[in-house]
Amino acid sequence: MELHSIITRMIERRITAELFELLDTSPAVALIGPRQVGKTTLALEVAEQRPSIYLDLESDADRAKLAEPELYLAEHEDRLVILDEVHRLPNLFQNLRGLIDRGRRNGRKTGRFLLLGSASIDLLKQSGETLAGRIAYLEMQPIDGLEVPPQDMNRLWVRGGFPDSFLAASDRASQRWRQDFIRTYLERDIPLLGPRIPAETLRRFWTMLAHHQSSLLNAADFARALGVDGKTVASYLDLLVDLLLVRRLEPWHANMGKRLVKSPRVYVRDSGLTHALLGLSTLEDILGHPVAGASWESFVIETLLAAAPHGTQANFYRTAVGAEIDLLLTLPGQNLWAIEIKRSLSPKLERGFYQACEDLQPARRIVVYPGSETFPLKDDVNVIPLSAAGAALLAIS
Known part of the structure; x- marks a missing residue:
């Protein structure tokens, strides 16, 4: 793991507790913020504490896994699925809606998907209507003046x-x-x-x-x-x-x-x-x-x-x-x-x-x-x- 990821964990981010709370109450959470702000580090910290899979959609190999998204994601219904740079697959949101609704009927109502995006511009446009009532938004900002001594x-x-x-x-x-x-x-x-x-x-x-x-x-x-x-x-x-x-x-x-x-x-x-x-x-x-x-x-x-x-x-x-x-x-x-x-x-x-x-x-x-x-x-x-x-x-x- 990169050194800055280790040190960043020593800088306690207030957003961490809020993210866990939203994952416990919502089927999907969109964590949005500029590139390099620490979203992936935080998501991997979440992954250490609950069964999860992580897909980086800037990776050709990970995008290929989602060629048939419903088939692949249905195999991981019991895990939190973390999708990084989710705007790279804009058509995925409709599939997520179906998976969330099916999971609700089967009793799996929260903590299904954690979506990471580098801006509000893409996530809000693509997920606003498609996942209405199924998604919570959380903005991650750079380290602020209350998070350092x-x-x-x-x-x-x-x-x-x-x-x-x-x-x-x-x-x-x-x-x-x-x-x-x-x-x-x-x-x-x-x-x-x-x-x-x-x-x-x-x-x-x-x-x-x-x-x-x-x-x-x-x-x-x-x-x-x-x-x-x-x-x-x-x-x-x-x-x-x-x-x-x-x-x-x-x-x-x-x-x-x-x-x-x-x-x-x-x-x-x-x-x-x-x-x-x-x-x-x-x-x-x-x-x-x-x-x-x-x-x-x-x-x-x-x-x-x-x-x-x-x-x-x-x-x-x-x-x-x-x-x-x-x-x-x-x-x-x-x-x-x-x-x-x-x-x-x-x-x-x-x-x-x-x-x-x-x-x-x-x-x-x-x-x-x-x-x-x-x-x-x-x-x-x-x-x-x-x-x-x-x-x-x-x-x-």
């Missing part, structure tokens, strides 16, 4: 959470891995999914997103820079969002009589990929670059969203007169948390945050910063470390 937080921010990048022997080796990862996505993985986009054009777009990390999306500016129209920019963005590589954070909309910003904020989800796209290898490189604050902000947002209870809605809040909240979480039960994110160890809040809190009256008002202590500011605002903010959300989950 505090002393490793800066390394995680610099390198990102893909296991091979985070665990690399040096910053240079980590950077090389991420550059290869980006190249492989552009030149191999995205063409396999169908879109015919020149790799260099998509690289320029992805890099522009990194430069504008956490900024409001101005599609017209991107279109002019790339020499394409606004619809093409929208299709590029949709693709990277569907591949779980970019997040589109929508603005808060409510009937409040306020003039609210309508454009989404967009950012590259993994901080390590942001830094690789910008050619930043070390902590010193990043701290000396204008993207540092926005990169830290998106790193915090991804960590908090990974910890938030299922069903949490994430937005930002901004009005035309300057009231602003970096991250507004609507928790189950309509409980609002207003979260401001600062890179400084002595954070100061602008008037816009207090004005936004007056508008919305959130239940909690938090400033997340890179320090280790908790202390109050005025008007019920508390400054807390990222680990404490994440732990508070996990406690609700």
Whole structure:
């Protein structure tokens, strides 16, 4: 077994318990996430704990076994069948539906199939209707800030959470891995999914997103820079969002009589990929670059969203007169948390945050910063470390 797989197991992934729970309650589970995020490692960990067979559908030999899928899979009704890169056999879903329904009639109602896919774009299209009522979805994200000890937080921010990048022997080796990862996505993985986009054009777009990390999306500016129209920019963005590589954070909309910003904020989800796209290898490189604050902000947002209870809605809040909240979480039960994110160890809040809190009256008002202590500011605002903010959300989950 590869070394990173062994070490990754030492980094306890919160998703593990949730995956076992879903396998015990649903006939099929789709584990989706970017390539190299650790899906296969986790699936093989599952396979060690229950009777299973593993098929990698990028392997010609394993695909050949499924030339007659119902015949082959019927022979393994008593096992969990793990199908990796399942989008390579899109016609398989109809067969899975029949096998699941037959198994239900025979008393085998849960834990039949674990489907691994590198994006939401393919799995959701193909399995949404075919396996309706028979499948649960679980997104696997890179290692986040609550899954490493505090002393490793800066390394995680610099390198990102893909296991091979985070665990690399040096910053240079980590950077090389991420550059290869980006190249492989552009030149191999995205063409396999169908879109015919020149790799260099998509690289320029992805890099522009990194430069504008956490900024409001101005599609017209991107279109002019790339020499394409606004619809093409929208299709590029949709693709990277569907591949779980970019997040589109929508603005808060409510009937409040306020003039609210309508454009989404967009950012590259993994901080390590942001830094690789910008050619930043070390902590010193990043701290000396204008993207540092926005990169830290998106790193915090991804960590908090990974910890938030299922069903949490994430937005930002901004009005035309300057009231602003970096991250507004609507928790189950309509409980609002207003979260401001600062890179400084002595954070100061602008008037816009207090004005936004007056508008919305959130239940909690938090400033997340890179320090280790908790202390109050005025008007019920508390400054807390990222680990404490994440732990508070996990406690609700």
